[in-house]
Amino acid sequence: MSQIDASDFSSLKGTVEAKSNEELVSTIQQQEGGVDGVLDKVFAGMSESFNPDKAAGQQAVVQYEIGAPDGTHEYAMRIADGRCEIERGRAESPRVTIRIGLGDFLRLITGGANGMQLFMTGKLKVSGDLFFAQTYQSWFDRPQG
Numbered sequence: 279m280s281q282i283d284a285s286d287f288s289s290l291k292g293t294v295e296a297k298s299n300e301e302l303v304s305t306i307q308q309q310e311g312g313v314d315g316v317l318d319k320v321f322a323g324m325s326e327s328f329n330p331d332k333a334a335g336q337q338a339v340v341q342y343e344i345g346a347p348d349g350t351h352e353y354a355m356r357i358a359d360g361r362c363e364i365e366r367g368r369a370e371s372p373r374v375t376i377r378i379g380l381g382d383f384l385r386l387i388t389g390g391a392n393g394m395q396l397f398m399t400g401k402l403k404v405s406g407d408l409f410f411a412q413t414y415q416s417w418f419d420r421p422q423g
Contacts, residue, residue, distance in 0.1 A: 282306060284319035287420075291388040299381025303346060306380065313346045313380060314366070320387065321353055321364040324418060328362035333417040335360075338410065341372035346380045357417070374406035374414075389420060 282305055283289040294302060306316050321342075337358040344351045354369035355362060378386065382401045385391035393415070396402035404411045 282309060282316060284316045285323065287323060287388070290320070290384070291390070294381075294384045294388045294390055299379065299385075302381045302384060307347065313344075313348060313351055317344060317351055317353065317380075318366075320384070321355070324355075324387070325362045325364050327418045327420065328357070329417055329419050330360035332419075333357060333360070333414075336414075336417075338373045338414060339369045339371070340414065341369045341375040342383075343375065343377045344380055344383050345378070351380075357414070362417075372406060374404060374408075374411045376411065377403040377405075387420075 282293050282302075293305075297305065306313055309315070311318075338356075340355040340357070342353040342355065344353070351366075352368050353364055353366055354372070355364045356369070378396065379401065382391060382396055386393055386396060386402070393402060393412075397404060
């Protein structure tokens with residue numbers, strides 16, 4: 279069984295590109311830590327790639343609801359004071375809520391899927407401030423790889 283190294287962007291990107299969503303989800307479920315272990319690493323990487331200069335003093339809370347066969351995994355991203363902090367669970371009054379399946383989420387963050395295309399096909403659901411949902415993504419420097 280192949281392990282997914284979610285802490286290394288280029289390795290994650292290569293794995294995501296090489297597998298179907300079903301294969302990806304199945305591999306993740308079988309590895310130590312399972313879905314939460316992979317998502318914890320992915321969100322840690324997102325936090326590290328946050329660029330406070332691009333956020334220009336903005337503050338916001340983004341709620342992620344990531345669907346997997348074992349249920350929905352919730353993560354709250356808080357952006358304030360030049361920092362991006364992420365924790366498991368539900369946020370109070372998020373500015374935007376993102377609902378997406380695990381495979382599509384990994385494709386979106388590695389650049390293998392287009393957010394607008396996922397939204398238009400119903401694979402990505404956004405509630406709250408839709409304009410903000412499009413702009414906050416630019417606050418992160420996607421690693422090259």
